[in-house]
Amino acid sequence: MTQQPPQILTVVMADDDPLEHKLVQRAWTKARICNPLFFVNDGQELMEYLRGTGRYVSQPPPKPGLILLDLNMPVMDGREVIEAIHADDDLNTIPLIVLTGSEVEQDILKSYELGVNSFITKPITFENLVLVLHDLSRYWFELVRLPT
Amino acid sequence: MNTYTHIHQQQSMLIAEDDAADRMLFDRAAKSAGITQEFIFVEHGEALLEYLDTCGVDEDSPALPGLIVLDLNMPRMDGRETLATLRQDPRYKALPVVALTSSHSPEDVAAVYRLGANSYLTKPSLFDELVDMVQSLSNYWFTLVRHPSEGLS
Numbered sequence: 001m002t003q004q005p006p007q008i009l010t011v012v013m014a015d016d017d018p019l020e021h022k023l024v025q026r027a028w029t030k031a032r033i034c035n036p037l038f039f040v041n042d043g044q045e046l047m048e049y050l051r052g053t054g055r056y057v058s059q060p061p062p063k064p065g066l067i068l069l070d071l072n073m074p075v076m077d078g079r080e081v082i083e084a085i086h087a088d089d090d091l092n093t094i095p096l097i098v099l100t101g102s103e104v105e106q107d108i109l110k111s112y113e114l115g116v117n118s119f120i121t122k123p124i125t126f127e128n129l130v131l132v133l134h135d136l137s138r139y140w141f142e143l144v145r146l147p148t
Numbered sequence: 149m150n151t152y153t154h155i156h157q158q159q160s161m162l163i164a165e166d167d168a169a170d171r172m173l174f175d176r177a178a179k180s181a182g183i184t185q186e187f188i189f190v191e192h193g194e195a196l197l198e199y200l201d202t203c204g205v206d207e208d209s210p211a212l213p214g215l216i217v218l219d220l221n222m223p224r225m226d227g228r229e230t231l232a233t234l235r236q237d238p239r240y241k242a243l244p245v246v247a248l249t250s251s252h253s254p255e256d257v258a259a260v261y262r263l264g265a266n267s268y269l270t271k272p273s274l275f276d277e278l279v280d281m282v283q284s285l286s287n288y289w290f291t292l293v294r295h296p297s298e299g300l301s
Contacts, residue, residue: 108296148257
């Protein structure tokens with residue numbers, strides 16, 4: 001088995017807003033994070049990505065080191081995704097981080113109860129988004145031991 | 149101070165560690181890092197559960213900790229058993245738990261994530277690294293992330 005060093009693990013982010021993809025990618029680059037960041041548009045596409053099915057069947061992508069998840073998405077929302085990932089023994093060791101604009105306090109408690117590893121509110125300004133992504137990547141890629 | 153933060157300074161960090169020298173080093177590292185949270189130490193999993201049972205009982209009792217740091221190898225009730233117990237208890241299943249251990253085995257890492265640990269950290273060998281680790285833990289869990297107790301208020 002070949003092991004990739006943790007710093008080049010891919011991060012996959014599920015968010016239904018294409019403008020958000022552009023903004024997060026810009027902030028990711030600005031924060032000088034070298035891990036590749038891949039975007040999917042909803043929960044169903046995320047599950048296809050993780051399982052190498054559907055749109056990803058011909059070229060199954062590498063298993064990501066970290067999943068960033070918006071809660072409010074069409075087709076399959078964040079809560080359904082959390083449950084599906086936790087029920088899947090091939091996927092339930094990948095850390096799941098909710099990164100959402102939601103300020104609903106019940107979402108925070110419910111997400112932790114469902115088993116997310118962290119819940120982070122997406123900042124409104126670009127500058128703060130860069131800071132959040134920087135601190136998040138330092139914690140998960142430099143301090144924490146991720147499953148391989 | 150960063151402006152993006154959600155500061156939970158009033159919350160404590162609860163550390164379960166059976167080794168007295170490691171507890172002392174952790175305490176010293178927290179002081180070196182200038183951490184303002186209260187640190188509470190317990191010696192094994194049973195003591196951790198006993199402490200949690202005293203939290204939030206009445207207005208004089210302590211609040212639930214903001215973060216639990218769990219050594220995996222402890223007598224009486226080890227970290228894995230403690231984690232499994234916490235995750236089955238509706239009162240504690242949402243509490244952030246970081247496993248801290250000297251094991252580097254990939255099987256251990258995966259198993260502990262599967263049991264519901266929020267993160268897995270290996271114990272640093274140098275004191276300066278321990279200071280950095282405690283600082284990063286405090287910054288991440290007490291300023292960057294939202295805490296499940298916010299959903300109870």
